[in-house]
Amino acid sequence: MKIISFTKSEHLRFGNFLMKCLPLFFLLIGTFTTNAQKYNTHKPWAYWWWMGSAVDEAGIRKNLQDYAQAGFGGLHIIPIYGVKGNDANNLDFLSPKWNQMLAFTVKEARNLGLGIDMTMGTGWPFGGKHVSEKDAAKAFEIVSENGKTSVKVLPTKQKVKRAAPGGEGFVLDHFNKEALDNYMKPFQTLFQSPEYGVRALYNDSYEVYGANWTTDFLEEFQKRRGYDLTPYLNILAKTETKDLLEKRIFGDYNATIADLCREEFTKTWAEGVRKMGKISRNEAHGSPGNMLDLYALSDVPETEYFGTKYFDIPYFRRDPKFEETRYGVPDPLVIKFASSAANTENKKFVGSETATWLADHFKVSLSQVKPIIDESLTSGINHIFYHGVPYSPPQEAYPGWLFYASTNFNQQSHFWNELHFLNEYIARCQALLQESKAQNDVLLYFPIHDIWHDAGGKEHVHLLSVHANAQELLFNNSFGQVAKLLQSKGFNFDYVSDIQLTQLKYTDGKLQSHGGLTYKTIVIPKTMYLPAETLKALQKLQKQGAPILFVDQLPANTAGFKNWESNETLLADFNKNLKATDISALSSSLAKLGITSEEMASKGISFIKKQNAKGSIYFISNFSQQFQEGNLLLGAKGEAVEIYDPLHQTKQYIPFSRKGAYTEIKLALLAGESRFVQFFDKKPAQNITKNTTSQPTHKVDIKGTWNIEFLEGQPFLPKSYQTDKLDSWTSVGDSTNQYFTGTAKYSIDFDWKSVKENVIYLNLGNVRESAKVTLNGQNLGTLWCLPFQVAIPSKLLKEKNHLEIEVKNLSANRMRYIDKQSHNWKKFKDINIVDIQYKSLEPSTWEPEPSGLLGSVQILY
Numbered sequence: 001m002k003i004i005s006f007t008k009s010e011h012l013r014f015g016n017f018l019m020k021c022l023p024l025f026f027l028l029i030g031t032f033t034t035n036a037q038k039y040n041t042h043k044p045w046a047y048w049w050w051m052g053s054a055v056d057e058a059g060i061r062k063n064l065q066d067y068a069q070a071g072f073g074g075l076h077i078i079p080i081y082g083v084k085g086n087d088a089n090n091l092d093f094l095s096p097k098w099n100q101m102l103a104f105t106v107k108e109a110r111n112l113g114l115g116i117d118m119t120m121g122t123g124w125p126f127g128g129k130h131v132s133e134k135d136a137a138k139a140f141e142i143v144s145e146n147g148k149t150s151v152k153v154l155p156t157k158q159k160v161k162r163a164a165p166g167g168e169g170f171v172l173d174h175f176n177k178e179a180l181d182n183y184m185k186p187f188q189t190l191f192q193s194p195e196y197g198v199r200a201l202y203n204d205s206y207e208v209y210g211a212n213w214t215t216d217f218l219e220e221f222q223k224r225r226g227y228d229l230t231p232y233l234n235i236l237a238k239t240e241t242k243d244l245l246e247k248r249i250f251g252d253y254n255a256t257i258a259d260l261c262r263e264e265f266t267k268t269w270a271e272g273v274r275k276m277g278k279i280s281r282n283e284a285h286g287s288p289g290n291m292l293d294l295y296a297l298s299d300v301p302e303t304e305y306f307g308t309k310y311f312d313i314p315y316f317r318r319d320p321k322f323e324e325t326r327y328g329v330p331d332p333l334v335i336k337f338a339s340s341a342a343n344t345e346n347k348k349f350v351g352s353e354t355a356t357w358l359a360d361h362f363k364v365s366l367s368q369v370k371p372i373i374d375e376s377l378t379s380g381i382n383h384i385f386y387h388g389v390p391y392s393p394p395q396e397a398y399p400g401w402l403f404y405a406s407t408n409f410n411q412q413s414h415f416w417n418e419l420h421f422l423n424e425y426i427a428r429c430q431a432l433l434q435e436s437k438a439q440n441d442v443l444l445y446f447p448i449h450d451i452w453h454d455a456g457g458k459e460h461v462h463l464l465s466v467h468a469n470a471q472e473l474l475f476n477n478s479f480g481q482v483a484k485l486l487q488s489k490g491f492n493f494d495y496v497s498d499i500q501l502t503q504l505k506y507t508d509g510k511l512q513s514h515g516g517l518t519y520k521t522i523v524i525p526k527t528m529y530l531p532a533e534t535l536k537a538l539q540k541l542q543k544q545g546a547p548i549l550f551v552d553q554l555p556a557n558t559a560g561f562k563n564w565e566s567n568e569t570l571l572a573d574f575n576k577n578l579k580a581t582d583i584s585a586l587s588s589s590l591a592k593l594g595i596t597s598e599e600m601a602s603k604g605i606s607f608i609k610k611q612n613a614k615g616s617i618y619f620i621s622n623f624s625q626q627f628q629e630g631n632l633l634l635g636a637k638g639e640a641v642e643i644y645d646p647l648h649q650t651k652q653y654i655p656f657s658r659k660g661a662y663t664e665i666k667l668a669l670l671a672g673e674s675r676f677v678q679f680f681d682k683k684p685a686q687n688i689t690k691n692t693t694s695q696p697t698h699k700v701d702i703k704g705t706w707n708i709e710f711l712e713g714q715p716f717l718p719k720s721y722q723t724d725k726l727d728s729w730t731s732v733g734d735s736t737n738q739y740f741t742g743t744a745k746y747s748i749d750f751d752w753k754s755v756k757e758n759v760i761y762l763n764l765g766n767v768r769e770s771a772k773v774t775l776n777g778q779n780l781g782t783l784w785c786l787p788f789q790v791a792i793p794s795k796l797l798k799e800k801n802h803l804e805i806e807v808k809n810l811s812a813n814r815m816r817y818i819d820k821q822s823h824n825w826k827k828f829k830d831i832n833i834v835d836i837q838y839k840s841l842e843p844s845t846w847e848p849e850p851s852g853l854l855g856s857v858q859i860l861y
Contacts, residue, residue: 040115041349042431043073044423047388049403051828052082052090053164055101055391062394064108066411071423074115076202076385077105079122079164081830083401092166093122094186103195110197117200117281120187120273122167124204127160129169130186135179136170137211139459142237149233151218156210162830174206174287175214175260177268184272191276200279203269205304205465206286212461214260224259225252226562240455247453248561250460251529254288254452255560257461261289262297270297281351285337285470288461290448292497295341300383302351303338304466305330308358311371312604312624313672313786315766318368319359321836327357328468330372332379332606333475333483339380340494343438346515352381355407360836362399362812363849364407365769366415366422370785373426374621374674378606382433384426398714399815404831414741414811418770418784428646429619432676436610436617441520441595442486442493443511445501447479449529449559478526481583482551486523489587490601492609492635496522502537506546520595521547523586529559532567539574547593550580596635596661603627605669609636615681621674628670629695633662638679641665645675647785653684668695672786696761696860702803706748708852711806713742715817726857728768728850730813738848741814746805746853752797757861760797764788764805766854772806789860797859809851812843819843 046067067075079098082090091098102118109116121128127136133155141152158171173179190196214220221229229236232249241247266282266289273280283302284294295301307327310318335352342350354376358364373384389410392400400412409419451473456462464470474480486493496504496513501522503514510518522541535558542548554575558567581589587597600607604624610617616636641656641663656665669675708729709720716736718729726746730738762780764771767788773780776798780790818825819842826833826841835841 040073040113041383041434043071043427044384044386044430045074045076045115045117046072046386046409047353048075048077049388049390050077050079050164051391051401051403052086053079053093053098053101053166054082054086054089054091055105056089056393057101057104059391059393060101060105061108063391063411064105064112064114067389068112068114069420070416071420071427072114073427074117074199075109075389077102077116077118077198078388079119079167080162080403081123081828082165084827084829090165093128093164094190095166098166099190099196102198106195106197115199116197117202118198119204120184120201120269121160122164123160123162125160125171125207126174126183126203127158127169127171128163128167128183131170131172131179131183133170134215135173135176135182137173137208138213138215139210140213140217140236142233144234151213151233151236153213153215158209158211161207171208171211173214174208174211174265175217175257177264180265180268180272184269188272188276191278198278200281200300201273201276202281202302203283203298205283206288206463210459212257212288212459214264217256217260220260221252221256224256225560229253236460238455239457239460241453244557245561246455247529248559248564250455251449251453252560252562253460254456254462255449258289258293258452261287262293266294266297270299274299283353285334286463286465288463290446290497290499291337291464292341292446292495293499295338296345296497296500299347300349300351301338301341301347302353302385303335303381304353304356304387305335305372305376306353306356306466308368308372311672312626313371314625315788316367316371316672316786319363319836321360322357323837324468326468328466328471330375330466331471331475332375333480333487334466334471335376335379335381336483336495339438340496342380343440343494343517344443344496344500344513344515346437346513346517348434349383350381351383351385352376353387354381354384355409356387357405357836358407360812361402361406361408361833361841362414362815362843363810365810366418366784367767367769367786369407369422370425371621371623371672373422375606375623377429377433377619378608378621380438380608382430384430399811399818399825402828402833404828404834406836414808415770415784418782418808421782421784425647428649429674429676432612432617433608433610433619436612438494438517439609439611439616440492440494440517442491442590443496443501443504443513443519443522444479444483444486444493445522445524445527446495446497447525447527447529448497449531450477450527453529453559478552482523482525482586485583485586488601490598490607491587491590491595492598493523494519498531498534502533504537504541504546506541506544509545511541511546521549521590521593524548524550524555526552527555529557530555530571531559532563532570535567535571535574549586549589550578551583551586553580554578594661598635599633603632615679617679618677619674620669620677622669622671625671629666629668631664631666633659633664634677635662636679637661637663638681639683640680642678642680643667643675644678645673647674648791670695670787670789696757696759698755698861699763700859700861701856702748702750702859704748704750706746709745709747710740711743711745713740714814715739717742726853726855728848728854729852730848730850739813739817740851741809741811743806743808744852746807748803750801750803751799752801752859753799754797755861758794759861760792761789761860762792763858763860764853765856765858767807768809768849768851768854770808771853774804776801792859803857805853805857807852810849812846812849813851815843816846816848
């Protein structure tokens with residue numbers, strides 16, 4: 001055997017070479033790990049709140065085992081404030097012990113087939129003890145002395161919100177690359193080791209308040225806008241703009257802030273994360289930049305489904321305490337900012353922080369969760385993250401450790417044993433959605449400079465969040481009118497920013513985005529301030545033959561101050577031979593361009609249209625009672641059409657007919673139900689058995705005496721009782737019924753006269769909250785979402801029948817009792833525990849929550 005030896009200098013050179021290769025090696029390892037665990041992204045993930053980071057190996061192992069068994073795909077670690085009296089068990093963020101727990105978590109998760117992500121910090125936004133005042137968020141103050149105007153730079157002194165131990169400190173200056181570089185150093189050091197193999201690093205929604213300046217802002221302004229801002233500082237002292245000069249100055253100021261947020265922070269951060277061998281997940285909302293551009297820079301653009309809304313689904317309920325005026329209403333048009341950026345950049349994943357504050361603690365049901373999941377999926381989301389699961393030690397007494405914001409998806413939740421049904425449903429849906437690409441026709445321009453040309457009030461910057469104030473900024477204008485029109489008429493569209501518009505190419509009669517997806521037209525809503533770069537891009541596309549529709553009026557002005565007079569001349573020349581399209585004629589103008597619309601939208605059905613290897617595929621959800629059954633025209637073609645029910649896992653080919661650019665199908669779809677409609681470009685080789693199902697037309701109440709027996713639960717087990725009329729079990733018996741949380745078995749014997757229909761259903765009506773159904777000894781499954789209806793297998797019904805329904809309720813009633821006995825369960829630092837209105841949570845004052853079967857049970861045929 002020949003032995004090879006190296007000199008000392010050769011050893012050093014080889015060592016240096018290996019060190020240079022390490023980032024690439026870890027990137028490859030990270031890529032391999034991501035691909036190897038690809039299936040995990042089909043399953044929902046969850047925010048995993050580490051309370052005080054007071055975790056240990058036994059607790060981590062047991063929690064991860066539970067989550068894997070329940071059908072989670074991964075967890076996202078967010079270190080957060082701790083539990084009172086538990087300081088001795090807290091771990092400082094990024095301390096050796098904390099890092100050891102992270103490494104253990106990654107190893108255990110991998111063994112269980114789970115992925116792990118983490119926030120690149122604690123709480124939110126980025127900041128902490130290693131952020132110096134020099135690197136911290138800053139604001140400006142305009143000072144006038146002796147006739148001279150200058151700018152004074154002040155620290156905002158904002159601290160990290162909900163910080164974990166070791167993560168307390170100033171919020172980062174998000175407009176300064178050097179500050180971010182300094183902030184990232186501890187993470188770069190940590191992730192040099194492969195044992196910390198998290199999949200993704202995460203940046204939460206912006207929430208940096210009052211920050212509107214950075215140390216070298218004036219230099220950056222001159223470099224980017226081409227003139228010195230100093231002579232116009234007096235304008236920045238104003239809180240509203242009155243003339244065109246002031247508007248242009250503020251337009252440039254806000255455009256510069258946006259540039260810095262995009263380039264100095266988001267781009268630098270995303271690139272830095274990739275160098276660490278991870279992928280980036282970024283919530284761009286809340287920032288003063290253009291969300292479309294910020295989302296586009298991350299590997300996984302992520303939005304948030306915050307709060308609740310009313311769905312026109314029988315028995316759907318909404319927490320009456322939710323404040324629309326304060327939070328706004330969750331809106332698919334807001335979600336579309338993240339999905340649009342993913343589409344134009346051709347990114348595989350679109351994430352969503354999902355189910356934040358659906359209802360008060362202990363009051364959220366799975367029947368309230370599923371519609372918002374469906375609406376998220378039809379809006380372009382394909383990577384659900386629950387908000388969330390607090391880490392709670394296995395030995396901790398009920399209700400365990402709780403995060404202040406509902407909804408709780410951990411083991412202490414009243415729906416924990418049924419949660420796997422929702423997780424499996426989501427996994428089936430996301431498996432199809434992740435393996436398909438958007439199939440949209442229209443690009444709707446987002447004229448953000450119209451917002452930026454306003455002074456923005458006291459703080460000057462415009463923070464576009466997912467809440468009520470931002471929705472007004474986003475949609476109380478022509479852009480909003482056009483977006484709502486396109487949505488209501490069933491057009492398939494994405495938003496496009498100025499930067500993304502300048503990257504468009506027009507070839508072979510199609511507009512191609514930076515990511516390669518193609519579109520048929522650009523729609524420009526009424527725009528007051530159009531950047532010169534955007535104007536030139538539109539001019540170039542128009543000369544190449546790209547169809548561009550201007551709604552209601554042509555652009556009024558160019559954006560910004562420099563060269564504004566010559567830019568206005570360019571705009572006038574551009575507008576000279578153009579005509580605007582009245583918004584009332586927009587639909588017909590799009591139709592003339594060969595752009596199809598989906599009539600489903602007018603019937604209360606929400607949908608997304610995509611393209612996979614087989615052909616066009618739709619995911620549709622019915623949120624309205626307008627439609628139950630009938631013919632639908634879909635804007636796609638194929639050699640065969642298949643309907644897939646992801647809840648019940650049934651598939652069937654259906655008859656169809658072609659009508660011009662459309663295909664007509666017959667569909668039965670109740671409010672609350674969802675389907676995939678797959679069009680096949682090629683006729684399947686196997687023989688096609690064409691079946692159709694229709695909605696039942698007859699309803700028969702199951703009558704007789706119901707026996708109600710309480711099987712298990714807390715804090716007391718009520719006495720059994722009988723009734724001929726179903727109502728909440730809290731309204732019968734003694735007071736113990738009002739506090740009971742658990743399972744009650746409803747049983748009844750009934751007669752049945754056979755009917756000719758092949759398909760017969762059992763409808764439970766208003767269920768609080770889930771029901772396991774057994775008919776004549778055969779388990780028909782657990783019903784956990786609306787509508788509470790299940791098919792009865794052929795020939796199962798006899799002349800004499802025995803029906804059993806095991807119903808589980810919310811934990812709110814149990815918490816009423818616990819809270820009346822003691823408040824010791826409220827033991828959390830920082831915000832402790834609050835209700836949906838951010839007031840002290842007082843379950844002892846609640847009325848009993850209705851529980852059980854609340855009305856007639858019917859057989860439908």
